[in-house]
Structures are given as C-alpha cells and as structure tokens.
Amino acid sequence: MAKLTMTVNGKTVSAEAEGRTLLSSFLREGLGMTGTHVGCDTSQCGACVVHVDGQAVKSCTVLAHDVAGADVRTIEGMANPDGSLGKIQQAFQDHHGLQCGFCTPGMVMSAAALLAENPKPTEAEVRHHLEGNICRCTGYHNIVKAVLAASGQDVSKIAAE
Amino acid sequence: MHNFDFVKPSTIAEAVKALSDGDAQALSGGQTLLPSMKQRLAAPGTLVSLTGIAEMKGVCKGDGGLHIGAATPHAVVAREAAAHYPALAALAGGIGDPAVRSRGTIGGSIANNDPAACYPAAVLASGATVVTNKRQIAADDYFQGMFTTALEEGEIVIEVRFPIPQKAAYVKFNQPASRFALTGVFVAKFGDGVRVAVTGASNNGVFRWTEGEKALSSSFSADAVKGLSVDPAEMISDLHGTPEYRAHLVKVLTGRAVAQANG
Ligand SMILES: Cc1cc2nc3c(=O)[nH]c(=O)nc-3n(C[C@H](O)[C@H](O)[C@H](O)COP(=O)(O)OP(=O)(O)OC[C@H]3O[C@@H](n4cnc5c(N)ncnc54)[C@H](O)[C@@H]3O)c2cc1C
Ligand code: FES
Ligand code: FES
Numbered sequence: 001m002a003k004l005t006m007t008v009n010g011k012t013v014s015a016e017a018e019g020r021t022l023l024s025s026f027l028r029e030g031l032g033m034t035g036t037h038v039g040c041d042t043s044q045c046g047a048c049v050v051h052v053d054g055q056a057v058k059s060c061t062v063l064a065h066d067v068a069g070a071d072v073r074t075i076e077g078m079a080n081p082d083g084s085l086g087k088i089q090q091a092f093q094d095h096h097g098l099q100c101g102f103c104t105p106g107m108v109m110s111a112a113a114l115l116a117e118n119p120k121p122t123e124a125e126v127r128h129h130l131e132g133n134i135c136r137c138t139g140y141h142n143i144v145k146a147v148l149a150a151s152g153q154d155v156s157k158i159a160a161e
Numbered sequence: 162m163h164n165f166d167f168v169k170p171s172t173i174a175e176a177v178k179a180l181s182d183g184d185a186q187a188l189s190g191g192q193t194l195l196p197s198m199k200q201r202l203a204a205p206g207t208l209v210s211l212t213g214i215a216e217m218k219g220v221c222k223g224d225g226g227l228h229i230g231a232a233t234p235h236a237v238v239a240r241e242a243a244a245h246y247p248a249l250a251a252l253a254g255g256i257g258d259p260a261v262r263s264r265g266t267i268g269g270s271i272a273n274n275d276p277a278a279c280y281p282a283a284v285l286a287s288g289a290t291v292v293t294n295k296r297q298i299a300a301d302d303y304f305q306g307m308f309t310t311a312l313e314e315g316e317i318v319i320e321v322r323f324p325i326p327q328k329a330a331y332v333k334f335n336q337p338a339s340r341f342a343l344t345g346v347f348v349a350k351f352g353d354g355v356r357v358a359v360t361g362a363s364n365n366g367v368f369r370w371t372e373g374e375k376a377l378s379s380s381f382s383a384d385a386v387k388g389l390s391v392d393p394a395e396m397i398s399d400l401h402g403t404p405e406y407r408a409h410l411v412k413v414l415t416g417r418a419v420a421q422a423n424g
Contacts, residue, residue, distance in 0.1 A: 019167035020198075043192060043261070055263040057264050061192055068169075110259065
C-alpha cells in the first residue's frame with residue numbers, strides 16, 4: 001500500500017492504494033465515487049471512461065498509481081455547480097439517450113472529450129468517436145442525437161426517436 | 162490481478178536499471194499488459210511504468226525521417242505526425258477507439274507484436290529503425306513471428322525512426338468486435354522501390370508481400386497486383402475468416418492501399 005494523491009473533479013484527494021489498484025477501483029472503492037461504472041473490466045465496453053488530464057481513458061485499464069498527481073474528471077464532475085444536469089447530461093435526458101443508464105457515464109465522458117476537441121461534430125464523427133462505448137439498450141441513435149444536440153446543432157431532422 | 166511493486170522512473174537509465182531485475186516488466190499504455198495481468202497470463206513482481214519518461218515521448222523530424230518516442234500515445238501520433246507522414250498518422254488514428262488511443266503507445270504495440278496490430282505493418286513497410294537502450298534494429302530483423310521480436314530480456318524500445326516515403330497508405334479491414342485488423346496492408350513507395358507489409362493475416366505475424374512489392378516497383382498502380390495470387394498456406398484460420406479469405410484480402414487491400422496512396 002502506498003499513499004496516492006490526485007485531483008478528482010477539482011478537489012485534491014488522497015487514499016492508500018496497492019500497486020495493482022485500477023483507477024476505476026480507486027474511484028469507486030477508494031473514494032466511494034460510484035458514478036463511474038465497470039461493465040466488462042476488459043477494456044471493451046467504455047462504461048468506465050473518465051478523463052485524465054483532459055484525455056478520455058478506460059479507467060479499468062489504467063493503474064491508479066500511474067496517474068498519481070493527474071487531473072481526473074468523472075461523471076460526478078459533469079453536473080452544473082448548482083447540482084442541475086450539465087449540458088450533455090441534459091441532452092441525454094431530453095433525447096432519450098439512455099434506458100437502463102449503465103453505459104451513460106462512459107457515454108457522457110466520451111462525448112465530452114469529443115466536444116472539447118471538435119465542438120460541432122458531424123453524425124459520422126460522433127458515431128466514429130463512440131466506437132469504444134457499447135450500449136445494450138438504446139440502439140445508439142438517440143445517444144448520437146443527444147451528443148449532436150449538446151453541441152448546439154439542430155437535431156429536429158434526425159429521424160430516430 | 163496479482164499484486165506487484167509499482168515504480169515510475171523519470172529517465173531511461175533508471176527504467177533500464179529497474180528492469181534488470183528478472184521479475185520486472187515494462188508498462189507503457191497498459192492496454193494489452195493490464196488485461197493480460199487480470200487474466201494472470203502475466204504476473205510481474207515489479208511493474209516499471211515508462212509513461213513518466215519525457216525523453217521517450219514525442220514526435221519530431223530528425224535524421225532521415227520522423228522520430229517517434231516509444232511512449233508516445235497513438236492519439237498524439239495521429240495529431241503530430243499528420244503534417245509529416247499522413248499515412249502513419251491515419252493508421253494511429255484508426256487504432257481501437259479514442260480511449261485506447263489516449264493510452265496505448267507505439268513502443269508497447271511493437272514490443273507486443275500482436276499478429277493483428279497495426280503499427281508493425283507501418284514499421285515494416287517503412288523500413289523503419291527500432292532504437293532500443295542497447296542498439297538500433299532494422300525493421301526487417303526486428304519482427305520475428307507473432308508475439309516475437311528481436312528484443313532481449315530487459316531491453317526496451319526507446320524510439321522508432323521512420324523514413325518518409327514518397328507515397329503511402331494503410332488500409333485496414335476491421336474485425337469489428339476487437340477493432341484490430343482482420344487483415345491490414347501498408348504500402349510505401351520510395352525512390353528505390355515499393356514495400357508492402359501485411360498484418361492480421363499470417364500465422365507468422367507481420368510479413369512483407371515480396372511478390373506484390375516486385376509488381377508495384379515496376380508499376381505503382383492497383384492493376385499491377387490484380388493478376389497475382391497469395392498463397393493461403395501460412396494464413397490465419399479462425400471464426401472470422403478462412404486462410405483463403407485472408408489471402409484474398411491481402412491482394413484486395415494492397416490494391417486499395419495503392420489507389421489511396423495515388424490519391
Ligand atoms: C479495445 C482495444 C482495441 C485495440 N485495437 C487495436 C487496433 O485496432 N490496432 C492495434 O494495433 N492495436 C489495437 N489495440 C492495442 C493497443 O493499441 C496498444 O497498442 C497495445 O495495447 C500495446 O501498447 P501499450 O502501450 O498499451 O503497451 P502495454 O500494454 O503497456 O505493453 C505491452 C507489452 O509491451 C511491453 N512494452 C511496453 N512498452 C515497451 C517498450 N518501450 N520497450 C519494450 N517493451 C515494452 C510490455 O512489457 C508488455 O509486454 C487495441 C487495444 C484495445 C484494448
Ligand atoms: S469496464 Fe472498462 S471498458 Fe468496460
Ligand atoms: S442505456 Fe442501457 S446500456 Fe446503454
């Protein structure tokens with residue numbers, strides 16, 4: 001066990017962690033932040049995506065100690081300061097971008113990384129960017145629509161509802 | 162995953178020293194190693210992270226081509242190699258998905274030498290040089306069959322140096338579940354000839370399709386390989402494709418890569 005410090009959603013946090021502790025376990029078990037979901041634990045599904053220094057990563061496939069000192073952002077950091085849903089989260093709600101919600105934390109974090117880099121993506125770019133995020137419920141159309149809506153684009157002509 | 166000691170040196174010298182212990186293993190992006198440790202296929206006593214070594218990161222123009230630090234993530238190569246070697250940047254930008262590209266590195270990819278990985282095709286087709294802490298290895302000598310390379314115990318890749326071809330393209334036929342290449346072909350045209358490297362297809366890992374190279378060196382057009390056939394004898398057989406299917410893909414993808422390189 002060794003002490004580990006990083007910034008999570010703007011706050012400095014410290015906890016003891018073994019060398020093998022995954023970033024996903026550190027967040028969920030070490031810090032009690034269970035918003036980050038673990039779907040597959042084999043780097044396939046993207047439910048565990050968080051940002052490390054602004055980059056989307058699968059937190060089940062990153063060692064917590066390897067990102068010591070980093071600036072980590074999770075789904076808990078996506079709400080507005082007053083606790084209301086952030087822009088991407090609200091768009092997912094408005095456009096039915098979730099059903100069971102299991103994949104949603106990863107979807108929102110991947111979408112946020114895309115919009116930071118490409119503020120007005122095309123539908124094809126959104127689909128390409130979300131390739132590593134698997135959803136078993138929605139069939140993706142409404143997720144793509146939500147991301148396009150969150151980017152401020154008109155989605156009224158996109159068919160799926 | 163079995164527990165281990167985690168160390169994160171900031172220089173190559175410290176990393177090499179830490180790796181001289183027989184029970185230690187290098188960790189780069191972890192996109193292959195961590196899943197195999199979870200399955201207990203690997204269980205090092207010490208894990209030596211290479212991600213904190215500044216001298217192993219970055220893309221720069223250097224002697225005879227483009228130098229890429231071994232610990233440079235795919236996403237950075239996709240961005241920073243684009244102006245110098247677009248085919249290489251496009252290959253890096255097509256690996257896995259964005260989260261894999263944030264962490265996975267060129268050094269980890271070519272050290273692992275997965276038979277379906279993309280980078281080995283670029284390294285071999287470009288005739289790149291693999292620079293380690295001990296020596297420089299020509300791509301033709303570096304890849305020695307699937308999951309096998311010329312690297313010795315404790316030796317690490319520091320940098321890869323790519324000569325920049327006049328024209329090049331990589332075409333990958335996706336295996337949609339894994340996002341690796343079912344078959345991928347990298348074609349590179351230099352002043353003195355064409356090199357064609359194939360990944361994903363052979364039981365022997367990445368290889369050069371010399372017959373295709375010969376035909377393309379005399380005429381760099383998609384038609385030049387049309388009349389050739391690829392021997393399926395050494396090709397991979399799995400539920401995604403037969404050896405004959407992969408052999409056929411080699412030819413088809415080579416033609417597409419040439420057409421793309423000719424723009
Ligand atoms: C969902 C998914 C999809 C993927 N899709 C693709 C794809 O389409 N194409 C593709 O090419 N790859 C793909 N990959 C693989 C990925 O891109 C990485 O390249 C690969 O995992 C290895 O790089 P790494 O930096 O993660 O290495 P690690 O996992 O850290 O290490 C891999 C091996 O190399 C050794 N090693 C690492 N760095 C060095 C070094 N500098 N010197 C010597 N030895 C070293 C380690 O000890 C280990 O044995 C995918 C991975 C995932 C999880
Ligand atoms: S839980 Fe990390 S990718 Fe599925
Ligand atoms: S909403 Fe259920 S998995 Fe995506």
